[in-house]
Amino acid sequence: MILLLPLLIPLVGAAVLLGFGTGGRARVLALVIGAAEIFAVIRVVLAVYFEQPLQFGRFLRADALSAFFLLNLALVSGLALVYSFDYLQHIEGNRFSSPRWFYTLVFFFVFTMVGVCLSANLGLLWIMMEATTLASALLVGFYNTRGAVEAGWKYLIVCTVGIAFALFGTIVLYLAAIRSGLSPDAALDWMALMESVPRLGGEISLLKLAFVFVIVGYGTKVGFVPMHSWLPDAHAEAPSPISALLSAVLLNCAMYTLLRYDAIVARAIGASFSHTLLLGFGVASLVTAGLLIIVQRDLKRLLAYSSIEHMGIVAIGVGLGGTLGLYGALLHTFNHSLGKSLLFFAAGNVRQNFGTSRMDRIGGLARSSPQAAMALSLGTVAIVGLPPFALFVSEFAILSEAFAQSQILVAALFLATLSIVFGGMFHHLSGMLFREEQSAASTRLEWSEALPIAITVLGLAWLGVHIPAGLQGLIERAIAVL
Amino acid sequence: MDLVQFAAGKTLSSSAVFLLVTVLLLAAAQRVSTSIKLFALQSAIITAQVMATAYTEKSAEAWVVAAMVFGLKVIAIPSTLLWLVERLKTRRAVEPTISGAKAVFVAVFMIFLSYAAVQPYALESHIAADALSSAVALILVGAFLMVNRRKALMQIIGLLVLENGIFLAALATTFGMPLVIEIGIFFDLLMGILIMGIFAFRIRDTFDHLDVTKLRRLRG
Numbered sequence: 001m002i003l004l005l006p007l008l009i010p011l012v013g014a015a016v017l018l019g020f021g022t023g024g025r026a027r028v029l030a031l032v033i034g035a036a037e038i039f040a041v042i043r044v045v046l047a048v049y050f051e052q053p054l055q056f057g058r059f060l061r062a063d064a065l066s067a068f069f070l071l072n073l074a075l076v077s078g079l080a081l082v083y084s085f086d087y088l089q090h091i092e093g094n095r096f097s098s099p100r101w102f103y104t105l106v107f108f109f110v111f112t113m114v115g116v117c118l119s120a121n122l123g124l125l126w127i128m129m130e131a132t133t134l135a136s137a138l139l140v141g142f143y144n145t146r147g148a149v150e151a152g153w154k155y156l157i158v159c160t161v162g163i164a165f166a167l168f169g170t171i172v173l174y175l176a177a178i179r180s181g182l183s184p185d186a187a188l189d190w191m192a193l194m195e196s197v198p199r200l201g202g203e204i205s206l207l208k209l210a211f212v213f214v215i216v217g218y219g220t221k222v223g224f225v226p227m228h229s230w231l232p233d234a235h236a237e238a239p240s241p242i243s244a245l246l247s248a249v250l251l252n253c254a255m256y257t258l259l260r261y262d263a264i265v266a267r268a269i270g271a272s273f274s275h276t277l278l279l280g281f282g283v284a285s286l287v288t289a290g291l292l293i294i295v296q297r298d299l300k301r302l303l304a305y306s307s308i309e310h311m312g313i314v315a316i317g318v319g320l321g322g323t324l325g326l327y328g329a330l331l332h333t334f335n336h337s338l339g340k341s342l343l344f345f346a347a348g349n350v351r352q353n354f355g356t357s358r359m360d361r362i363g364g365l366a367r368s369s370p371q372a373a374m375a376l377s378l379g380t381v382a383i384v385g386l387p388p389f390a391l392f393v394s395e396f397a398i399l400s401e402a403f404a405q406s407q408i409l410v411a412a413l414f415l416a417t418l419s420i421v422f423g424g425m426f427h428h429l430s431g432m433l434f435r436e437e438q439s440a441a442s443t444r445l446e447w448s449e450a451l452p453i454a455i456t457v458l459g460l461a462w463l464g465v466h467i468p469a470g471l472q473g474l475i476e477r478a479i480a481v482l
Numbered sequence: 483m484d485l486v487q488f489a490a491g492k493t494l495s496s497s498a499v500f501l502l503v504t505v506l507l508l509a510a511a512q513r514v515s516t517s518i519k520l521f522a523l524q525s526a527i528i529t530a531q532v533m534a535t536a537y538t539e540k541s542a543e544a545w546v547v548a549a550m551v552f553g554l555k556v557i558a559i560p561s562t563l564l565w566l567v568e569r570l571k572t573r574r575a576v577e578p579t580i581s582g583a584k585a586v587f588v589a590v591f592m593i594f595l596s597y598a599a600v601q602p603y604a605l606e607s608h609i610a611a612d613a614l615s616s617a618v619a620l621i622l623v624g625a626f627l628m629v630n631r632r633k634a635l636m637q638i639i640g641l642l643v644l645e646n647g648i649f650l651a652a653l654a655t656t657f658g659m660p661l662v663i664e665i666g667i668f669f670d671l672l673m674g675i676l677i678m679g680i681f682a683f684r685i686r687d688t689f690d691h692l693d694v695t696k697l698r699r700l701r702g
Contacts, residue, residue: 059662121663123659123660123662123663123666123667124663124666126663126667127663127666127667127669127670130667130670130674131670131673134670134673134674134677137677137681138677138680141681141684144684144688145688146688146689149681149684149685149688149689152681152684153634153681153685156674156677156678156681157628157637157641160641160674161625161628161641161644164641164644164645164648167648167667168621168648168651171648171651171652171655171656171659172655174652174656174659175655175656178656184656184660185660188659188660188663205603
């Protein structure tokens with residue numbers, strides 16, 4: 001029952017918003033529903049942490065790994081909802097583009113992502129992943145401009161095709177499970193698959209085929225190069241709170257599905273096949289996105305490419321494996337989502353004040369809007385992995401795992417790319433802060449925008465200096481699940 | 483009863499051929515509405531295949547799946563798409579990037595490719611090779627239709643053909659997924675078509691055309 005609430009609240013909430021969310025009511029209603037949803041999700045996380053994995057019926061299950069990603073989801077969606085409160089004021093309210101529709105779709109989006117984390121069944125997991133695309137496509141196209149419609153269409157088509165490949169991979173895995181003697185009901189159940197791993201080991205070629213399709217399919221949603229083409233467009237054209245949700249929650253959810261499949265395949269036929277693939281996609285994404293960061297002209301596209309780069313880092317951590325690699329990867333998903341939300345929140349404010357996110361039209365931020373400039377600089381310092389912020393810790397963990405396994409090539413590419421990104425990000429940042437040509441039309445930073453920014457900065461600094469025992473324990477248990 | 487058994491066996495063994503014919507016709511089709519009707523025909527063949535499987539495997543679940551395929555893919559989705567074509571009032575031609583004759587050759591090549599790719603797996607695991615190769619052919623040609631056709635609506639049809647192929651692959655290898663999962667997948671498909679329809683209207687309203695190759699403002 002406790003597992004059902006986090007799924008029911010956003011669904012009922014979306015219906016309530018659609019029915020009663022006219023006028024100014026939607027924004028207040030959304031905060032109330034959001035608070036209830038976060039409470040319900042945190043209750044699941046605490047129950048899993050202090051007791052044991054929860055099961056509801058045949059299809060819903062929460063263990064420590066789900067709890068870790070749910071914690072991330074609750075945190076970022078709470079911040080994005082608070083941030084949207086004043087951000088949405090400038091929207092007039094066309095069809096599908098009113099605050100009422102915005103929040104309806106946001107809660108449906110949250111529902112699908114919670115569903116991804118709570119699925120016990122790989123078929124249900126696929127259904128929920130596809131539903132994330134459907135729920136967020138209209139949000140990506142929310143502004144209804146030429147760019148937004150184009151980005152929304154591209155997102156819908158590219159991700160649906162990608163996910164279709166993941167469905168094929170899931171069917172192949174199902175076939176392998178059926179052939180090794182599982183009943184049709186158990187053949188897609190993650191726990192049942194994990195328990196019958198020795199029997200699955202006989203179906204090596206089918207499992208390999210399944211994993212290739214799954215990593216291409218769900219990898220499209222993670223944003224792995226070369227399937228990343230939807231990601232910069234979608235992140236750049238979506239409203240900023242949605243960019244934060246896409247980058248900080250959706251990409252993590254997609255990574256979470258890959259972790260589930262990786263665990264089965266790695267246990268059944270040995271880790272080298274799936275981990276090599278993950279490592280390959282990770283390095284490709286890291287290097288390509290790192291180089292493309294230099295030539296970006298649009299602030300939000302820059303941040304989107306940085307997301308691809310960080311998902312590459314996470315994939316490298318998972319691909320290296322080992323306790324430290326996996327620990328670094330999981331911690332990095334959390335840290336990256338804090339850092340990237342901070343940056344998208346700051347970028348949203350800049351875009352509102354300047355009316356554009358093109359970096360050559362943004363200048364003199366340091367003088368005209370010091371708060372936004374401060375947020376942007378702190379976010380950049382955090383995201384390039386400088387101490388004392390948290391991303392330094394997780395990147396350091398992954399790097400030391402690479403050295404410990406004497407994967408010198410990976411480590412060298414990792415370090416080289418990070419330094420290129422460092423240069424590129426600060427080059428773009430200094431241009432926006434100190435170039436004295438343009439000034440903002442207005443320099444407002446509402447309290448509802450400042451609060452989430454402050455929370456993310458504090459969180460990043462705190463996790464960078466000291467990782468609380470609770471989070472540490474949760475990550476360790478999540479690794480034990482795998 | 484023997485007659486029904488006989489008919490079911492014939493349906494299973496011959497439907498692959500009919501599916502390949504629809505694939506070739508789709509590659510050659512000149513009008514959007516023709517493509518939609520061909521998709522409906524293809525789905526009808528798949529319905530027959532599901533019914534034959536349901537009969538031979540004596541599975542009640544498969545009858546439900548057959549009813550859903552028929553209701554959704556033969557009736558609901560094609561009629562929605564035909565309505566969209568009416569409402570959008572676009573030019574009728576599909577405007578392929580390579581001509582119909584060449585496209586048929588590409589489709590033929592893909593059919594060969596899928597037979598060649600499936601053969602080793604089918605030999606090893608006693609799966610009907612014809613059904614599985616036609617499934618893979620549908621997947622490949624669906625993807626080809628998506629990249630070859632400029633119209634937004636044709637991309638939707640390509641996607642649907644691709645999805646038909648995946649459905650058929652599940653049917654040929656494992657007699658389909660569990661019923662609850664199938665229902666969920668159908669629900670997603672229906673929602674997907676709805677949202678793509680909304681986007682088709684938006685593309686027309688903001689760009690005054692449905693040519694997705696001209697959607698190239700966002701690059702780099």
